[in-house]
Structure formats: C-alpha cells, structure tokens
Amino acid sequence: MAVNSPLPVAENLKPVQGIEIGFAEAGIKKPGRKDVLVMKLAPTATVSGVFTKNRFCAAPVQISKANLATAGAGGDKIVALLVNTGNANAGTGESGLANAQTTCAALAKLLDCQPQQILPFSTGVILEPLPVAKVVAGLPDAVANLQPDNWYNAAEAIMTTDTQPKAAxxxxxxxxxxxxxxxxxxxxxxxxxxxxxxxxxxxxxxxVAQPVLDQLVRHAADHSFNCITIDGDTSTNDSFMLIATGAGSLVIDAAGTPEYEALKEAVTDISRNLAQQIIRDGEGATKFITITVEEGGSVEECRKIAYSIAHSPLVKTAFFASDPNLGRILAAIGYAGVDDLDVTKLDMYLDDVWVAKNGGRNPDYQEADGQRVMKQSEITVRVKLARGDAAATVWTCDLSHDYVTINADYRS
Amino acid sequence: MAVNSPLPVAENLKPVQGIEIGFAEAGIKKPGRKDVLVMKLAPTATVSGVFTKNRFCAAPVQISKANLATAGAGGDKIVALLVNTGNANAGTGESGLANAQTTCAALAKLLDCQPQQILPFSTGVILEPLPVAKVVAGLPDAVANLQPDNWYNAAEAIMTTDTQPKAAxxxxxxxxxxxxxxxxxxxxxxxxxxxxxxxxxxxxxxxVAQPVLDQLVRHAADHSFNCITIDGDTSTNDSFMLIATGAGSLVIDAAGTPEYEALKEAVTDISRNLAQQIIRDGEGATKFITITVEEGGSVEECRKIAYSIAHSPLVKTAFFASDPNLGRILAAIGYAGVDDLDVTKLDMYLDDVWVAKNGGRNPDYQEADGQRVMKQSEITVRVKLARGDAAATVWTCDLSHDYVTINADYRS
Structure with missing residues (x-):
C-alpha cells in the first residue's frame, strides 16, 4: 500500500544513549500483537512535546501535558513514556482520566518513581473504555525487556491501521x-x-536545556508533522515528543548558536522524514502529493490554500484516477477563504507542466503533458499567487477505494 | 442511487404563469441529451439571485451578477435565463467571458432584446473552453419549443452527474x-x-418588489442550499435564482407584512426540499444525514461544528458502513475550531439514542442501540453544547465507494 516507502531496516535504527525501550503483547484489542511500549529515560534527559489542539483531547494527552509542565517547571523529572495501541482513551470523561492515572501508577511502581514522572499515550478507537487491567498486566513484560536496541520493535508496537512501521x-x-x-x-x-x-x-x-528544547520541538513540528494531511481529521491523541537524553557530549544551553542551528536543522529534517512516512502509508494511498503555494501575502494564506487543495475529495479522487481534471484544483483554491485573492494573476504548475496562467488555462498547456505527470506516483502541485514573498508546503495523498474500505471496516 | 428520493412526476410540476421554458440537445459534451435550457420571463417579472463565493467564480456567474445588478438598479429588465451543461466555463479567463457574452448575444437576437437582458449559467467540467458554436447552434431549437409546461424537461436539461432530475x-x-x-x-x-x-x-x-425579492432569496438560500454539503467542495458555478413572474394576483411591496411572511415560509420550504433532493442524490450517497447542533453560543459556531462533522471522511465512511464508531463524531466536534468549547458539558444523540453525556460515553448507552440507528437510511445526529440558545442544521450524505468511482471516472 505505502507509496515509495521502503520498510525501515532494524539494523539501521541506531540506539540512542540514555534511552531504553521495552514492549509487550497485552491483547488490548487483539491477541498476538505488540500493543504496549515503554521508553525509559536516563536521569540526564529533558523532554518536550506538542499535542493535539482537538478540544476532545484524550485523557492521556491531558495527563502528559500536566506532567510535562511539572517537569519543565523544575518538578520531578520524566522517567518514562508509556504507549498503548488498540484504544485511544478519548471521549471517556472522568473515568478515562482515572484509567490513565492507574496505568501511570502501575508503571511508576515497577520503575520505582512517582506516577507524575510517567507520560501516558494511547491510540486506537475513541469513545470506548480503556481496558486498564490488560495494559497493567502487560507492563512487567515490557519492563523486563527494556534495552537500547529495541527501536524497530517500538515502531511496530505503536502501529494501528499502519501497514508498515515508520522509523528513521x-x-x-x-x-x-x-x-x-x-x-x-x-x-x-x-x-x-x-x-x-x-x-x-x-x-x-x-x-539540551528545557526552554531550548521547547523551542526546538515547536519548530520541528511546524515544519514536519504540522504540514501533512491525509483526511483532514485532526485526531484526539496527536502527540510528538522530543527527547534529549543528555547522555552524549554535546551540550546546548541557548538557542541561536551555530550548534543550535545545526541541531535544529537535523531534528527538523528527520521529523519531516517521519511525517512523510505517515503520508506514504496513508490509508489507501497510491500517490504522494507535494503542494507548494508560493508568492503569497502570508504563510497563513499559503497554508490555507495548500490545505484546501489537499482536503478536496474531488482533487484527491482525480489524483487516484490519474485524471488531469485540474479545474478541480482551481476550484479548491477559489474557496480556500482568501477573500481578496485576484485569480487573474494566478499560475499553477503540475511538476514542470505550466497548466494555468493568469487564472485561466495556459494556451500552451497540452492535456497529454498533464496526463503524463498525473500517472506518476509522486507529484508536485505548485501554485503562484503573485501577492508577496511567503510560501508554504503541505504533503498529502490521494483518496482511493481502499480509504473507504479501510474506514468502513476499521473496528470490525 | 438516490436516498428515499422518489422521482418527480412531470404531471405534478405545475406551470407558473409568466414563465416559458425551452430546451435543446446541443451535443455540448455528449450527443443525444438535453444540455441547453432557456427560461423566458414575462415583462412583469422580477429576478433575484445569490451566487458562489468561490474566487474562481465562473465567467457566466460574473456576467449574471452584473446583469442582475443593472436590472435591479432600474436598468433593462431580465428577459431570459440561459443554462448549458457539459462545460462550466470556469477557470477560462478573458476568453471565457467573451464566450459567455457571445451566447447571450445570440439568444438576445432570437428574443429581440439586449444581451444584458440575458442571465447565462454553465455547469460541467472546469478549465476547458466553452464550445460556443454548439451552444449557439442549439438556441433556435430551445426557443422554438418554449412553453409553460416544460419544467420536467428543464430539470432533466440541467443534470450532470445527477442520477435523477430534481424538482418540486x-x-x-x-x-x-x-x-x-x-x-x-x-x-x-x-x-x-x-x-x-x-x-x-x-x-x-x-x-414582488425588487428589494423585497432580494431579501427573500437570501433568507431562502441561507435556510436551504446554504445548509447542505456533499464533499465540502464549493463550486465555481453555484447559483440560485428566485423569479417572481408577477403574472398572478398577489402583490408584495414590502417585507414584514403577514403576506410576506407567508410567502417567505413557502419559498423557504420548497427551497429546502430542492436542496435536500441534491443531498439525497449525492454522488454515491446511501444515507441521508441531518446534523443538528443546539444550545450554542452563536449560529456561526453551531454551523462550524455541524460542517466539521458533515465533512469528516471518517464520520462519512462510518455512516456508509453502518458502524456506530461514534467517537469519530466527537473528534470532528473537537477540531471544529470552537476554541473555548467545554467538552465536559457536551451531549450527543443519534436519533433517540443518547450516546455521549458530559463529553464521555453515556453509561446507559448500548452499542446495539447505536447499531440499530446506523443501519437506517435516514439518521439524525443531535449535539447539545450547553453554551446558549443558538442552533443550526446541516444536511449531508455518507462517503461510499461509489463516490470514489464516480469522481475517479467523471470526464472519461
């Protein structure tokens, strides 16, 4: 299913000093698959994270935010992260919070720390009670196999409808x-x-000092995970965690230094790779689409237009069909909500093919050229607004029969 | 395909005094189907319209807006409406405007009036030049068969991917x-x-006096066509025209009278019926979904939440599968962009079944009850926000394999 996305090879995933990983098969949704993950941190580690803005953010997200804030303010440091799949523990109200706390307390006991030193995460179906007993029963196994060289198993342990693990x-x-x-x-x-x-x-x-790491995680997220979309559905459980284990020799106390800039570039690059792996394995995806909007008045308006294209079911089905029905892209630009957009200055390209010129069909555009590009598995849409210097890029995939099949069948 | 939408019966469509309808088979996209429609108005008629806000609004939309404004300001009255299918004449730049003007001029000559007394409309594929010669060649036929009793033919003449004509x-x-x-x-x-x-x-x-009709058309559109969505794609060619032929005995010169209120209610009711027929015949639709958001702080926030649910591909595929995976609805509410929403006060119902209570699963909710409702072909989702007195309703359909098939194949 995945678009040009080779499986990560376990041997290529390097252990990171200062972090150990354990997993278990707890049978949360189905037996016989890894569904509990523990990541244990060295005492030197700092952790920063960004979380979903969905108002129905899950119970574990609420607890992780609170515990991170305590640690960031100089309180008890984070000792471990705990992830379960098979259940999102979202839309579960007060009992969902209590259930998440129970799992933190159980892991804290095994690791000899306080419950607030655990960051809990869940992913899976929403609006169903977390099977706490199963999660708790899986923890001793996960703790027993903690080791630095478990990244591939970790990538497998957090999969839900993913067809392949994602790692870099x-x-x-x-x-x-x-x-x-x-x-x-x-x-x-x-x-x-x-x-x-x-x-x-x-x-x-x-x-890395805490405030510097906080700044770094926001930059990396904004230039990677915050630039992707499959179906426009913002999850209740989104979380991206950046961990500086502090076990190596590099020390960064302030932003803005050449070392910080180099680290920022490296972290952002690998984050983008991880984010793009998600799109390449998007539900039912057969194409990987890059949408770049240039010459905008602001980054915000460029993103608005890029997302409008990326979310249009008509655009996405045209990509699936390899049909250069490119007027659908113009329509999506037109309803993106940029109210003073002058479409008579707008140009659009499909890879190297100049499709629309001054808001109309480029007289030199040949349907055969559009057809050639649409048949590719990787396609770039480039829109030029002629309004300024801002730009934004969004990565997405097409909408295929398999997306409907997967989401009509998920749960059964 | 259409959901509980009986075909309109030609005999039940009553002629309206003061309007005559003609049609032709002009072979614009395919031979052998009605694709040109002319509606000729009595000299007593007033016309009001509302149009798409898509920035890529089509050439005929731009001209119709201008001609309506001229007529509304006391200039030459509107004599006829001209509609073609098979080509949207959108994304066509300057030549698109010239082409639309050419068709207006040709019809004006046949009807012995000025080109600006014609309102042109187009629907079909975007970014391709209008085949002007074919449209013009079809006009004499359409004018020759003008008669009051042609509403069913008119409904057929404006179909594109519709599986059935829509009329009331x-x-x-x-x-x-x-x-x-x-x-x-x-x-x-x-x-x-x-x-x-x-x-x-x-x-x-x-x-009906022009300013009164202008007010009436906005009210009717806001409570009918502006409350429906199939795929979230706002077209380049949306137009809703309200015609008061002035041929009967009722005269309304001012809003606010009992007669105006009665007319408003009747016009809005039939507009809602026409709008809902579109959803019932939505591409690939197997279910008709009513989404009502109540107890909101404003109508705007209720609409935001209702559209967020209505546009979620995950919610729509769950309806298609008759799967009560209702956490997806909570997720869509949560990311609707109502930033201060307190989800711990939120309730959700599926028809008569109380699913979510205070933001979590209602302890009395049984999956079997959700399953029973999800199997129906007509379903109401009701969300109560506990924030105020405002409410809004949106009508939509599910997302099925056939939507993908239709839109991957349209054009070929």
Whole structure:
C-alpha cells in the first residue's frame, strides 16, 4: 500500500544513549500483537512535546501535558513514556482520566518513581473504555525487556491501521560532537495534525536545556508533522515528543548558536522524514502529493490554500484516477477563504507542466503533458499567487477505494 | 442511487404563469441529451439571485451578477435565463467571458432584446473552453419549443452527474390569492454551497418588489442550499435564482407584512426540499444525514461544528458502513475550531439514542442501540453544547465507494 516507502531496516535504527525501550503483547484489542511500549529515560534527559489542539483531547494527552509542565517547571523529572495501541482513551470523561492515572501508577511502581514522572499515550478507537487491567498486566513484560536496541520493535508496537512501521535514524556531527538521533511515528488515518501527529517520538543523545528544547520541538513540528494531511481529521491523541537524553557530549544551553542551528536543522529534517512516512502509508494511498503555494501575502494564506487543495475529495479522487481534471484544483483554491485573492494573476504548475496562467488555462498547456505527470506516483502541485514573498508546503495523498474500505471496516 | 428520493412526476410540476421554458440537445459534451435550457420571463417579472463565493467564480456567474445588478438598479429588465451543461466555463479567463457574452448575444437576437437582458449559467467540467458554436447552434431549437409546461424537461436539461432530475411544485394561498411555485435544482458533487447551490431555479407567479425579492432569496438560500454539503467542495458555478413572474394576483411591496411572511415560509420550504433532493442524490450517497447542533453560543459556531462533522471522511465512511464508531463524531466536534468549547458539558444523540453525556460515553448507552440507528437510511445526529440558545442544521450524505468511482471516472 505505502507509496515509495521502503520498510525501515532494524539494523539501521541506531540506539540512542540514555534511552531504553521495552514492549509487550497485552491483547488490548487483539491477541498476538505488540500493543504496549515503554521508553525509559536516563536521569540526564529533558523532554518536550506538542499535542493535539482537538478540544476532545484524550485523557492521556491531558495527563502528559500536566506532567510535562511539572517537569519543565523544575518538578520531578520524566522517567518514562508509556504507549498503548488498540484504544485511544478519548471521549471517556472522568473515568478515562482515572484509567490513565492507574496505568501511570502501575508503571511508576515497577520503575520505582512517582506516577507524575510517567507520560501516558494511547491510540486506537475513541469513545470506548480503556481496558486498564490488560495494559497493567502487560507492563512487567515490557519492563523486563527494556534495552537500547529495541527501536524497530517500538515502531511496530505503536502501529494501528499502519501497514508498515515508520522509523528513521541519523548520526550528525555538531561542533565536533557526534549526535545520534532515532525516531518513530505512526498514523495512517485521522491525520491532519494541529501541533503534532498521531504519535511521533524522536530521541537524541545531546543535552539540551528545557526552554531550548521547547523551542526546538515547536519548530520541528511546524515544519514536519504540522504540514501533512491525509483526511483532514485532526485526531484526539496527536502527540510528538522530543527527547534529549543528555547522555552524549554535546551540550546546548541557548538557542541561536551555530550548534543550535545545526541541531535544529537535523531534528527538523528527520521529523519531516517521519511525517512523510505517515503520508506514504496513508490509508489507501497510491500517490504522494507535494503542494507548494508560493508568492503569497502570508504563510497563513499559503497554508490555507495548500490545505484546501489537499482536503478536496474531488482533487484527491482525480489524483487516484490519474485524471488531469485540474479545474478541480482551481476550484479548491477559489474557496480556500482568501477573500481578496485576484485569480487573474494566478499560475499553477503540475511538476514542470505550466497548466494555468493568469487564472485561466495556459494556451500552451497540452492535456497529454498533464496526463503524463498525473500517472506518476509522486507529484508536485505548485501554485503562484503573485501577492508577496511567503510560501508554504503541505504533503498529502490521494483518496482511493481502499480509504473507504479501510474506514468502513476499521473496528470490525 | 438516490436516498428515499422518489422521482418527480412531470404531471405534478405545475406551470407558473409568466414563465416559458425551452430546451435543446446541443451535443455540448455528449450527443443525444438535453444540455441547453432557456427560461423566458414575462415583462412583469422580477429576478433575484445569490451566487458562489468561490474566487474562481465562473465567467457566466460574473456576467449574471452584473446583469442582475443593472436590472435591479432600474436598468433593462431580465428577459431570459440561459443554462448549458457539459462545460462550466470556469477557470477560462478573458476568453471565457467573451464566450459567455457571445451566447447571450445570440439568444438576445432570437428574443429581440439586449444581451444584458440575458442571465447565462454553465455547469460541467472546469478549465476547458466553452464550445460556443454548439451552444449557439442549439438556441433556435430551445426557443422554438418554449412553453409553460416544460419544467420536467428543464430539470432533466440541467443534470450532470445527477442520477435523477430534481424538482418540486406547490400551490399556496396567501391573503386570499393563489400562488403557484415550481422549482428545479441540480448537483451531486462539488457541493458545499456558499450562498447558493450548484444550480437552483424557483419561480412563482406573485408580483414582488425588487428589494423585497432580494431579501427573500437570501433568507431562502441561507435556510436551504446554504445548509447542505456533499464533499465540502464549493463550486465555481453555484447559483440560485428566485423569479417572481408577477403574472398572478398577489402583490408584495414590502417585507414584514403577514403576506410576506407567508410567502417567505413557502419559498423557504420548497427551497429546502430542492436542496435536500441534491443531498439525497449525492454522488454515491446511501444515507441521508441531518446534523443538528443546539444550545450554542452563536449560529456561526453551531454551523462550524455541524460542517466539521458533515465533512469528516471518517464520520462519512462510518455512516456508509453502518458502524456506530461514534467517537469519530466527537473528534470532528473537537477540531471544529470552537476554541473555548467545554467538552465536559457536551451531549450527543443519534436519533433517540443518547450516546455521549458530559463529553464521555453515556453509561446507559448500548452499542446495539447505536447499531440499530446506523443501519437506517435516514439518521439524525443531535449535539447539545450547553453554551446558549443558538442552533443550526446541516444536511449531508455518507462517503461510499461509489463516490470514489464516480469522481475517479467523471470526464472519461
């Protein structure tokens, strides 16, 4: 299913000093699959995160936010992250919060720390009670197999409708220090992150001051997970966590230094890779689409137009059909909500093919050229607004029969 | 395909005094189907309209707006409406405007009036040049068969991906006067009207002053065509025209009178019927869904939430599958953009079944009850926000395999 997305190879996922990973098969939704993940951090680690803006944000998201805030303000440090799949613990009210706290307390007991030193995460079906007993019963197994070299298993343990695990690893040299970074992500539907994606975790072994890490995670999310969409559905459980384990030799205390800029670039690059893996494995996806809007009056209006194109079911089905019915893209630009847009100055390209000129069909445009590009599995739509210098890029996929099949059948 | 939508019967569509209808088979896209429509008005008629807010509004929309403004300001009165299917004449730049003007001039010559007394409308594929010669060649036929009793043919002549014609007729008595009203509409995809629907025409035989009719058409559109969505794609060609032929005995010179209120109610009711026919025949639709959001702080926020639910591909595929995966509805409420929404006070019902209570699963909710309602072909989602007295209703349909099939194949 996934579009030009080779499976990550376990041997290529480098362990990151200062973080150990354990997993279990707890039978939360179905038996015989990894569904509980524990990530244990060194005492030197700092953690920052961004979370969904969905008002129905899940119980574990509410608790993780609170615990991160406590740690960030100098309280008890974060000791471990706990993830379960098979149930989102969202739309579950007061009992959902109590259930999430119960799982934190159980893991805290095993790791000899306080419940507020655990960050809980859940993903799966909404509006159903978390099977707490199953999660808790799986924890001893997960703790027993904690080890640095478990990233591939971690990527598998957080999958739901994903058809393949998503992970990436890099080694970069910054100011003479070697930094190893490895991350995982998941998500294939209900993907239009607003601050973060369904679930993403990225760790590296430098030591970074908390306010600097807070700034870094926002930048990385805004340029990666916050630029992707599959179906426009912002999840209740989106979370992206950035972990500086502090176990290596690089130390960064302030933003703006050359070392910070190098780290920012590396973190953003790997975040973008993880985010794009989600789109390549989007539910039913057969094409990977890059939408770039240039020459806008503001980044905000460029994003509005890019998302309007990316969310149009008509545009997405045309990509699926490889049909250059490109007027649908103009229609989506026109209703994006940029009220003073002068369409008579607008140009549109499909890869190298100049389709629309001054708001109408380019006289030199040949349908055969559009057809050629539409048949590709990777396509770039470029829109030029002639209004200013701002630009934005969004990554998305097509809308196929399999999207309907997957989402009509998920749960059964 | 259409959901509980019986075919309109030609004999039930009453002629409206003061309006004659002609049609032709001009072979614009395919031979052998009605694709040109002419509606000729009595000299006593007034016309009001609302149009798409899409910035890529089509050439005929731009001309119709201008000609209506001229007539409304006391200039030359509107003599006829001209509609073609098979080509939207949108995204066509300057030449698109010239082409639309050419068709107006040709019809004006046949009807012995000025080109600006014609209102042109087009619907079909975007970004392709209007085949002007074919439209013009079809006009003499259309004019030759002008007659009052052609409403069913008119409904057929404006169809594109519609599987059935859409029309409705009523006779009402207002202040002792009998008023006959008949309307037609079309549209099955690219439907999320913003001011109006793809195409809708409603005529009645009372005489109504221009400013009163202008007010009436906005009210009727806001409570009918502006409350429906199939795929969230606001078309480039949406137009809803209200025609008071002035041929009957009822005369209304001012809003606010009992006669005006009675007319408003009748016009809005038949407009809603025409709008709902579009949803019932939505591309691939198997279910007709009513979404009502109550107890909101404003109508605007109620509409935001209702559209967020109505546009969610995950919600729509769950309806298609008859799967009570109702957490998807909560997620769509949560990301609707009502930033201060307190979800702990929110309740949700599916028809008579109380699903969510205080933002979580209602302890008394049984999945079997949700399952029973989801299997119906007509379903009402009711959301109570506990924030105020405002409310809004939106009508939509599900997202099925056939939507993908239809839109992956349209054009070929």
């Amino acid at each position: 690893s890099r080694t970069v040299t910054i100011g003479g220090h070697t930094v190893t970074m490895t991350g995982i992500s998941k998500g294939a539907g209900m993907i239009k992150p607003n601050m973060a994606t369904m679930l993403g975790y990225l760790a590296f072994d430098a030591k | 007729s009523r006779t009402v008595t207002i202040g002792g006067h009998t008023v006959t009203m008949t309307g037609i509409s079309k549209g099955a995809g690219m439907i999320k009207p913003n001011m109006a629907t793809m195409l809708g025409y409603l005529a009645f035989d009372a005489k």
